[in-house]
Amino acid sequence: MNLVLNFDWLTNFLAILFVVACLYDARYDEYGTLTLSAAAMSLAVMAIEVFLRPAFEMAL
Structure with a gap:
């Protein structure tokens, strides 16, 4: 079983959130x-992914 720190779902969620925020800001703000x-x-999430992923992979 491969246990690694997986940020893919969080990165995809933040990309969708960013697009929604851009559309909302273009209309209202x-x-x-x-x-x-x-x-x-x-x-912040990308920085956490870059700096913490090697530590989690080494720990496993």
Whole structure:
């Protein structure tokens, strides 16, 4: 059984959230705060994936 840290579902969810945030901001929000927050969350998840995946793989 292969136990690895899997961020694929979270990355896909954040990509969908980012598209929805862009569409919402284009229609209703002139400052784009929702888009910026979705982008910040995506960057945080990508950083966690890059820095923590090797540690989890070595631990297993």
